[in-house]
Amino acid sequence: MKEQNFLDELFDKARNEKNRFDPDEVLKAATDPKPSFKMPFKQLWIAAAASLLIILGIVGFENLKQSRQNNPESVVITDSVSNTLAVNEHNDSASQVNSSDFDASMDNSQAIPLDEDSIHRIPSVNSQHEVPLNNSKQISTATTKVEVLSGEPEKLRLLQQVPVQHFEILANRDTMIMTEDGLRLYFEGQGIINKQNQVVQGLVQVDVKNCFGLNQYVREDLSTFSNGNLLETAGMFRIELTQGKDTLQIRQGYDYGVGLNREIPERMQLYYGNADIKNGINWKLDPVGKTPAPIVVVTGGKYEKVTDPFFYKNYRFKKSDMLQLLDSSWLAHFTSDNRQIIGRRSCNGETDAYLSACLTFNEQLAPELAKMEMFNINSRMTEFTFTCYSKDKYAYAITKGAIDSVKSYVPPSDFNYLSMPMLFPITTGWINVDCVPRLEVKWRKLNRVEKTDVKVVLPEALKVKAYLYIPETNSIARLMNTDSRVLIFKNIPAGYDVRLIITSFDKEQFIVYSGDFNVNGQALEVDAFTRLNGLDEYLDWLKKVCAEVDAAKSL
Amino acid sequence: MDKETKDSVFKGLYLQHYKELERYCRAMFPDDDLAKDLLSETISKAYQNFERIKDVNSFKAYVFGICRNLFKKHIRDRKYFENLAIAEHIPAEMPGDKAEIDRLYKALAMLDDKQREIITLFELTGFKLQEIADMLEMPVNTVKTHLSRGKEKLRLILKEENISTSKT
Numbered sequence: 001m002k003e004q005n006f007l008d009e010l011f012d013k014a015r016n017e018k019n020r021f022d023p024d025e026v027l028k029a030a031t032d033p034k035p036s037f038k039m040p041f042k043q044l045w046i047a048a049a050a051s052l053l054i055i056l057g058i059v060g061f062e063n064l065k066q067s068r069q070n071n072p073e074s075v076v077i078t079d080s081v082s083n084t085l086a087v088n089e090h091n092d093s094a095s096q097v098n099s100s101d102f103d104a105s106m107d108n109s110q111a112i113p114l115d116e117d118s119i120h121r122i123p124s125v126n127s128q129h130e131v132p133l134n135n136s137k138q139i140s141t142a143t144t145k146v147e148v149l150s151g152e153p154e155k156l157r158l159l160q161q162v163p164v165q166h167f168e169i170l171a172n173r174d175t176m177i178m179t180e181d182g183l184r185l186y187f188e189g190q191g192i193i194n195k196q197n198q199v200v201q202g203l204v205q206v207d208v209k210n211c212f213g214l215n216q217y218v219r220e221d222l223s224t225f226s227n228g229n230l231l232e233t234a235g236m237f238r239i240e241l242t243q244g245k246d247t248l249q250i251r252q253g254y255d256y257g258v259g260l261n262r263e264i265p266e267r268m269q270l271y272y273g274n275a276d277i278k279n280g281i282n283w284k285l286d287p288v289g290k291t292p293a294p295i296v297v298v299t300g301g302k303y304e305k306v307t308d309p310f311f312y313k314n315y316r317f318k319k320s321d322m323l324q325l326l327d328s329s330w331l332a333h334f335t336s337d338n339r340q341i342i343g344r345r346s347c348n349g350e351t352d353a354y355l356s357a358c359l360t361f362n363e364q365l366a367p368e369l370a371k372m373e374m375f376n377i378n379s380r381m382t383e384f385t386f387t388c389y390s391k392d393k394y395a396y397a398i399t400k401g402a403i404d405s406v407k408s409y410v411p412p413s414d415f416n417y418l419s420m421p422m423l424f425p426i427t428t429g430w431i432n433v434d435c436v437p438r439l440e441v442k443w444r445k446l447n448r449v450e451k452t453d454v455k456v457v458l459p460e461a462l463k464v465k466a467y468l469y470i471p472e473t474n475s476i477a478r479l480m481n482t483d484s485r486v487l488i489f490k491n492i493p494a495g496y497d498v499r500l501i502i503t504s505f506d507k508e509q510f511i512v513y514s515g516d517f518n519v520n521g522q523a524l525e526v527d528a529f530t531r532l533n534g535l536d537e538y539l540d541w542l543k544k545v546c547a548e549v550d551a552a553k554s555l
Numbered sequence: 556m557d558k559e560t561k562d563s564v565f566k567g568l569y570l571q572h573y574k575e576l577e578r579y580c581r582a583m584f585p586d587d588d589l590a591k592d593l594l595s596e597t598i599s600k601a602y603q604n605f606e607r608i609k610d611v612n613s614f615k616a617y618v619f620g621i622c623r624n625l626f627k628k629h630i631r632d633r634k635y636f637e638n639l640a641i642a643e644h645i646p647a648e649m650p651g652d653k654a655e656i657d658r659l660y661k662a663l664a665m666l667d668d669k670q671r672e673i674i675t676l677f678e679l680t681g682f683k684l685q686e687i688a689d690m691l692e693m694p695v696n697t698v699k700t701h702l703s704r705g706k707e708k709l710r711l712i713l714k715e716e717n718i719s720t721s722k723t
Binding site for chain 1: 562566569570573574577578581587590591594595596597598599602652653655656659660678679706709710713
């Protein structure tokens with residue numbers, strides 16, 4: 001009875017407790033889209049200036065909306081135009097590849113649990129507002145930047161760009177971000193530095209673009225050339241870290257990983273690129289030819305048959321700590337040096353078939369993992385995460401047996417996620433998962449190189465952008481021409497079927513062409529252009545063309 | 556409804572149910588920062604979709620529904636594990652009611668999700684058994700069972716903690 005009263009009294013106390021948080025503050029934070037954080041005094045003037053710009057932007061935007069009503073000829077511009085411009089200003093320095101930066105992110109000694117709640121998600125910038133292109137009086141900040149550029153292809157590039165996804169993370173905490181299209185980005189706390197090599201604290205902006213199909217390649221103006229050789233690609237994405245105007249980098253020795261949202265061929269490797277509007281990106285292979293590695297997430301239970309090698313080599317935590325965690329009734333365990341291991345224990349307390357499956361899983365997995373050359377057991381993510389690599393440069397190392405064990409335990413839907421490859425890039429900026437096309441590999445083996453220049457003849461001289469896309473390998477070449485009627489794509493592998501896409505922007509019209517050819521040494525003749533009115537129409541056309549290509553590819 | 560009216564009505568309803576919601580968030584996430592994030596996220600979502608409410612009397616159910624969904628999402632995203640790690644270390648030496656209440660919340664975190672949620676909804680936020688049953692889509696008797704078993708377990712946890720505290 002006494003115990004009963006004790007509990008009721010506790011509930012009473014909890015019910016009568018004063019608010020722990022200030023309701024007004026919570027309401028303000030919840031209804032105010034801007035994240036609230038303390039700002040250093042020295043930066044107050046920047047904040048004031050930014051606020052002024054925002055106010056001007058809002059006023060401008062309202063004016064623009066009004067003007068749109070009076071101007072039906074206007075086209076739609078996404079916010080990403082201005083955002084991407086801003087990012088491009090510092091893009092090159094951000095994405096330079098420096099082999100000395102290679103740290104492999106494999107051997108860090110800190111292990112802090114992830115805190116997804118440190119993410120402040122800003123609404124993705126794909127909301128569209130309508131802006132009259134030709135009315136310079138009513139141009140907002142976004143359109144001013146468009147007007148500054150010279151040349152129609154550049155204008156087109158800005159108009160069509162893929163929206164940026166914006167996130168904010170706390171630099172001092174481990175964070176995982178999941179983008180709208182399923183990319184998972186992992187940042188380790190204290191793992192971001194500025195240009196002065198100082199560890200960055202506080203909020204950091206993370207901008208992500210994910211391009212994995214023709215539509216996005218064209219809209220982002222991407223090509224897949226590396227030192228003059230066309231690569232086969234499994235997708236490209238760009239990650240930018242900024243704080244205010246500073247472009248940030250990953251700190252040497254700290255984890256930074258990208259979990260892909262799709263399966264990719266095993267032969268793919270990591271490439272990095274510097275954005276170059278004029279010449280396209282020249283992709284550079286990762287200094288050690290890193291390959292996206294699978295991550296096995298083990299959701300282990302009570303581990304009854306732990307073999308020594310399982311925790312024998314290169315574990316981050318003491319074996320005793322790991323075992324204690326597995327045997328613990330809690331989901332986390334503090335090590336003797338006060339670090340935290342997070343794990344998930346599922347077996348104990350379960351019955352019948354589930355318990356049996358769980359134990360079988362553990363029993364099968366232990367010897368399989370024990371056979372592997374593991375030099376990194378990474379348990380900082382929410383579950384035990386064993387990163388398995390072979391000795392020869394991060395190739396796939398997970399054995400079939402281990403995969404089967406995971407499959408037998410994890411529901412198929414989860415397993416798909418678990419088996420997604422993970423990359424450990426050495427830099428931010430543009431990242432590409434590429435390889436030399438299979439045909440070229442074959443040629444090389446046969447000591448033959450069959451490449452050719454592809455000539456494209458246009459019906460009229462125009463400033464165009466031209467793309468040559470090989471559906472079979474997902475490769476794309478890009479050209480920006482001046483005023484000539486003849487374009488030449490150099491060094492294209494012969495024998496492939498290709499889709500030629502040409503786009504241009506003339507005053508208010510989009511000039512486009514799309515056609516299928518085969519690379520056989522003959523010139524590709526473009527009979528006539530199609531003219532489209534407005535960005536929406538253009539994007540619809542592009543979407544349709546890309547769908548056609550995808551459909552043909554799947555056949 | 557214009558924005559001014561919306562803000563004013565929303566604020567009134569929000570303040571009326573704030574305490575219960577705060578308690579619920581704290582019971583779900585024993586870490587203050589996470590609880591505050593959940594609370595803030597809930598209010599933000601509730602405010603954004605406030606126009607959809609036809610009857611202001613359903614505000615409590617509406618806002619708790621959002622909160623529960625967000626919490627489930629957090630669990631799905633595995634955000635929750637860190638929290639339980641915090642729950643492992645119940646503060647034992649903090650004096651006064653605040654410490655006791657903190658211990659209650661952290662003891663709650665050691666229960667399984669269903670028991671914790673049902674106890675929180677019943678004891679801390681004032682929902683009736685039938686309302687909880689409707690909300691969780693389960694029979695009232697099941698709710699009662701979870702409630703009594705959960706409270707029993709809670710008692711044990713707090714009792715063990717008392718013993719270990721008194722030993723130290």
